[in-house]
Amino acid sequence: ETGVTQSPTHLIKTRGQQVTLRCSSQSGHNTVSWYQQALGQGPQFIFQYYREEENGRGNFPPRFSGLQFPNYSSELNVNALELDDSALYLCASSLGGFEQFFGPGTRLTVL
Amino acid sequence: ELKVEQNPLFLSMQEGKNYTIYCNYSTTSDRLYWYRQDPGKSLESLFVLLSNGAVKQEGRLMASLDTKARLSTLHITAAVHDLSATYFCAVAGSNAGKSTFGDGTTLTVKP
Numbered sequence: 001e002t003g004v005t006q007s008p009t010h011l012i013k014t015r016g017q018q019v020t021l022r023c024s025s026q027s028g029h030n031t032v033s034w035y036q037q038a039l040g041q042g043p044q045f046i047f048q049y050y051r052e053e054e055n056g057r058g059n060f061p062p063r064f065s066g067l068q069f070p071n072y073s074s075e076l077n078v079n080a081l082e083l084d085d086s087a088l089y090l091c092a093s094s095l096g097g098f099e100q101f102f103g104p105g106t107r108l109t110v111l
Numbered sequence: 112e113l114k115v116e117q118n119p120l121f122l123s124m125q126e127g128k129n130y131t132i133y134c135n136y137s138t139t140s141d142r143l144y145w146y147r148q149d150p151g152k153s154l155e156s157l158f159v160l161l162s163n164g165a166v167k168q169e170g171r172l173m174a175s176l177d178t179k180a181r182l183s184t185l186h187i188t189a190a191v192h193d194l195s196a197t198y199f200c201a202v203a204g205s206n207a208g209k210s211t212f213g214d215g216t217t218l219t220v221k222p
Contacts, residue, residue: 103153
């Protein structure tokens, strides 16, 4: 059984650019959640996808968007990057909502 | 808006000592989770607490939940260096993937 994977591991972008982060859910998991973790803080919920539809969103602006594909993998897109978007982006998958399992994360640096 | 507060935020312990980390949350929720995060790594699930009075133990860690007081504790017994990490509590309704996290407690265990 494969766990949650994310790509890329690290990414450096400049302010104003756009970025796409990818996540493959654990085998059999149909729900993917994305979190942003700034340095020294706890993860903050961005949004969740369930069966290719957005299923809840945290307090993030519309320039944060996502997709989920039929194989339940997911993308997080961030447009018009700002310096404050520098963070660890974590993807988590779950089945039935009882417990979620996190991927290794993508470290995004915005210069 | 659900708020989750942990204290202390930083904890330095000597090996062999006992200590407790506290997690308070502001509104009624169905589930309470504890996670461990090592530096530069992702989150590892430690405990899922579902009901008032729930207690779970794994090795030197024991977690409990008091839903009436909206309080969970993570008790560390006879700390060892390998427990050095950041510990997060998170609160969710019926969907673990929409969790609200505390800011974490960074534990350092010294010889």
